[in-house]
Amino acid sequence: MELEFDEFVLAAATADLTDEPAARDHADAVEFRLDLAADPLVALDDYDGELPLIATNRDPAEGGEAEGSEAERLEALATASDYDAVGAVDIELASLRTSVGASVAETVRENGVSVIASAHDFEETPHASRLDDLLAAAADHGDVGKAAVTATDRDDALRVLSATHAATERGDRVATMAMGEAGQHTRAVAPLYGSKIGYAPVDPDEATAPGQYDLATLADLVERLGGR
Numbered sequence: 578m579e580l581e582f583d584e585f586v587l588a589a590a591t592a593d594l595t596d597e598p599a600a601r602d603h604a605d606a607v608e609f610r611l612d613l614a615a616d617p618l619v620a621l622d623d624y625d626g627e628l629p630l631i632a633t634n635r636d637p638a639e640g641g642e643a644e645g646s647e648a649e650r651l652e653a654l655a656t657a658s659d660y661d662a663v664g665a666v667d668i669e670l671a672s673l674r675t676s677v678g679a680s681v682a683e684t685v686r687e688n689g690v691s692v693i694a695s696a697h698d699f700e701e702t703p704h705a706s707r708l709d710d711l712l713a714a715a716a717d718h719g720d721v722g723k724a725a726v727t728a729t730d731r732d733d734a735l736r737v738l739s740a741t742h743a744a745t746e747r748g749d750r751v752a753t754m755a756m757g758e759a760g761q762h763t764r765a766v767a768p769l770y771g772s773k774i775g776y777a778p779v780d781p782d783e784a785t786a787p788g789q790y791d792l793a794t795l796a797d798l799v800e801r802l803g804g805r
């Protein structure tokens with residue numbers, strides 16, 4: 578199942594693929610967090626859902642819980658891209674800048690699967706020029722360049738929206754969100770400035786990042802604001 582991100586994609590973020598039926602009313606895809614799942618490849622074998630999957634195996638250095646070596650972590654994503662249900666794979670920009678990461682991205686693309694080049698900052702929002710450079714680099718390495726940073730005030734949130742708009746204006750395909758309470762509204766507003774992916778848990782108690790709305794709420798907000 579292809580995922581090309583020409584339009585906004587709302588992803589139900591989960592470690593449990595049996596959540597998929599409950600996501601169908603609001604989500605365009607399911608982000609499957611392999612790093613949070615008990616037996617991810619068994620879950621992929623058993624998946625018979627309708628929504629395409631984004632496979633993520635988050636690096637512990639960027640807030641994830643993937644185990645094993647970097648090569649094993651990335652290899653699991655290459656394996657995931659072999660499944661027809663997987664339409665995109667999330668690989669951290671830092672990994673894409675290594676030979677192993679670049680090789681896995683090549684395998685993923687050979688399987689007809691999109692690459693989301695992601696970068697995360699759980700401490701702060703970079704200053705404007707750094708954020709611009711980060712989004713440009715991510716968009717250069719991936720089919721979508723993603724930055725999930727942490728806002729502590731309204732200035733941070735505005736910087737994320739401004740960077741999103743600037744990236745979109747220069748023709749880069751990006752996905753952005755400002756994590757945390759101060760950035761929560763950016764999850765609904767960033768799509769208006771060109772952000773192509775939003776993430777929300779089906780169950781509010783199963784958030785995969787700080788400040789996420791639940792799926793139904795984010796779907797409604799983005800719809801009402803005109804972001805999809």
Ligand SMILES: O=C1C[C@@](O)(C(=O)O)C[C@@H](O)[C@@H]1O
Nearest residue numbers: 590633725754756776785786
């Ligand atoms: O990178 C992201 C974005 C995210 O961290 C968020 O802030 O919604 C949620 C993660 O599951 C996903 O892989």
